[in-house]
Amino acid sequence: MYAPVVSRFVTYGVALDPVCQAYADAVWALPSMQAWITDAQQETEVLTHP
Numbered sequence: 001m002y003a004p005v006v007s008r009f010v011t012y013g014v015a016l017d018p019v020c021q022a023y024a025d026a027v028w029a030l031p032s033m034q035a036w037i038t039d040a041q042q043e044t045e046v047l048t049h050p
Contacts, residue, residue: 003033 006027009016016024027033 003027003036006033007037 006024008014009024010028
């Protein structure tokens with residue numbers, strides 16, 4: 001459920017306290033998260049904002 005939030009923390013370089021960073025690292029390392037990241041990197045559709 002918090003995978004998108006962890007993704008934003010990583011991509012925006014948000015500084016986290018040690019406990020939150022450990023949680024974010026654990027979520028980021030999950031095989032399902034890594035698969036989600038890999039799939040996202042292969043996306044070719046780009047949405048433009050009007």
